[in-house]
Amino acid sequence: MPANLTPEYKNAEAAYKSATDPRDRLSGLKEMLRTIPKHKGTEHLRADIKTRIKDLTDELAASKKTGVRGGPPTVIRPEGAAQVVLIGPPNTGKSALHARLTGSHAESGPYPFATQYPLPGMLQVEDVSIQLIDEPSLSAEHPIPWIGNALQTADAAAFVVDLSRPGCVEQTVVAHQILAERRIVLSGRWPIQGSAEVDENAVPDPFTTVLPTVLIANKADLLAEIEDELQILEELAEVDYPTLATSAETGQGLDAVGPWLFGQLGIVRVYTKVPGMPPDLGRPFTVRAGQTVGDVAALVHREIAATFRYARIWGSCSFDGQQVGKDHPVRDGDVVELHT
Ligand SMILES: Nc1nc2c(ncn2[C@@H]2O[C@H](COP(=O)(O)OP(=O)(O)OP(=O)(O)O)[C@@H](O)[C@H]2O)c(=O)[nH]1
Ligand SMILES: [Mg+2]
Known part of the structure; x- marks a missing residue:
């Protein structure tokens, strides 16, 4: 049966999946439960979400009782390319x-x-x-x-x-x-x-x-x-x-x-440059094969992604400095100049 999940639910699910802090995960789950369409096709999923909410609530309560949970962290915040x-x-x-x-x-x-x-x-x-x-x-x-x-x-x-x-x-x-x-x-x-x-x-x-x-x-x-x-x-x-x-x-x-x-992993390195300046070849931004100039902009800065107009690109294009839109897929080693 089709689940007909709404964009609102999908956003909540994405937030849950990307959260590493247990409290954020709990709010993500609650939001999933709030936004999930309620019909036969989502019955199992709703039951799963409820179980997870209960487990996580219990876990958080237990760690509160014993103070800070002893020992080093068990969830490691992702860093680097993967x-x-x-x-x-x-x-x-x-x-x-x-x-x-x-x-x-x-x-x-x-x-x-x-x-x-x-x-x-x-x-x-x-x-x-x-x-x-x-x-x-x-x-x-x-x-x-x-x-x-x-x-x-x-x-x-x-x-x-x-x-x-x-x-x-x-x-x-x-x-x-x-x-x-x-x-x-x-x-x-x-x-x-x-x-x-x-x-x-x-x-x-x-x-x-x-x-x-x-x-x-x-x-x-x-x-x-x-x-x-x-x-x-x-x-x-x-x-x-x-x-x-x-x-x-x-x-x-x-x-x-x-x-x-x-x-x-399909890691793709992209180097950025400021207009009129040489590219910054020190530390690349990394995305995955298939990702685009828009994804790179989002990594550089949220503001830049929001006000993005076009990019000039050196590497994967037919000529150097070619102007491309945000949907242009980047390739490993590309140099990108973002214009807002
Ligand atoms: N001959 C040989 N011994 C190895 C190799 N890699 C690890 N060892 C030995 O195997 C034993 C176990 O290595 P660990 O690295 O502790 O293994 P682990 O998978 O981390 O094990 P636990 O975390 O303790 O479960 C140690 O005595 C290592 O020296 C290898 O490639 N060749
Ligand atoms: Mg070990």
């Missing part, structure tokens, strides 16, 4: 990878559950940074109540496995079950391949988070070759993600991770 979470079974080398890739001091040890809270770090790829977050392991023995929330802000996931370990398949299955319970769905499809077909009439599920996922076969130094083990994992655990082989121990494959993520 946020990618390192997840997976225990002891696969997520923290070791995080330390090698971002220069963090992520605690890594020959025992499981060394990581208790998310740890952010920045992975530098040329002149952009991708935020990598080291997460606690996903396992039945050590449930993490907040993990579903923590993954909501991510743009993508790196699912780290240790193929040399006998329990790898089972642990991978369990980790996926834990994610499914939290309605986190991992997908082998990345933004650069274009977004999946969306059925306009289908009832959307704002509480399911789909994360493009790369399988990182870490500890590659412990296996002569990974192909057979990988095939077994793919078949038995029913996973089908693009795969990168790495070793946090020897450094094998680590240089490929950043450029791979940059490409598959």
Whole structure:
């Protein structure tokens, strides 16, 4: 049945999805409930929203009672060109990878559950940074109540496995079950391949988070070759993600991770310039493949986006300095001069 959701509801849903503070999320949910059309087609969705409101209200009340909730934050504010979470079974080398890739001091040890809270770090790829977050392991023995929330802000996931370990398949299955319970769905499809077909009439599920996922076969130094083990994992655990082989121990494959993520996320760098001045090649603004001059303007300043008239662009156009409108898609490396 078509959901016939109104723009008002869609705005409320977008606000909820982009909010990281629990109180903002709660107001987003309440607004969703207020604006959702009430008919048979939205019955399940309304029930879901009500459950989420109740859960979040309880959670907020509990944290008030105990004062500030103890421990470091569990939701990390996105920074840089994209946020990618390192997840997976225990002891696969997520923290070791995080330390090698971002220069963090992520605690890594020959025992499981060394990581208790998310740890952010920045992975530098040329002149952009991708935020990598080291997460606690996903396992039945050590449930993490907040993990579903923590993954909501991510743009993508790196699912780290240790193929040399006998329990790898089972642990991978369990980790996926834990994610499914939290309605986190991992997908082998990345933004650069274009977004999946969306059925306009289908009832959307704002509480399911789909994360493009790369399988990182870490500890590659412990296996002569990974192909057979990988095939077994793919078949038995029913996973089908693009795969990168790495070793946090020897450094094998680590240089490929950043450029791979940059490409598959469809990160597009745009440099801005002021009329009559050379471009600012210091720090690019980043958008995603398919985004436009208008999206860049919105990143630069809300005011500029609101009063935008035209842009001059160097790079993706047929001639340098060509005048374009806000719907012109930008390409990696473009220089844009915004006129208001
Ligand atoms: N041989 C080898 N050992 C590794 C590699 N990566 C990590 N290790 C070792 O594996 C053990 C676990 O590494 P961690 O980085 O703590 O793994 P984790 O996935 O973060 O594990 P938890 O957060 O504790 O669940 C440590 O003893 C690391 O030194 C690798 O590529 N090769
Ligand atoms: Mg760890």
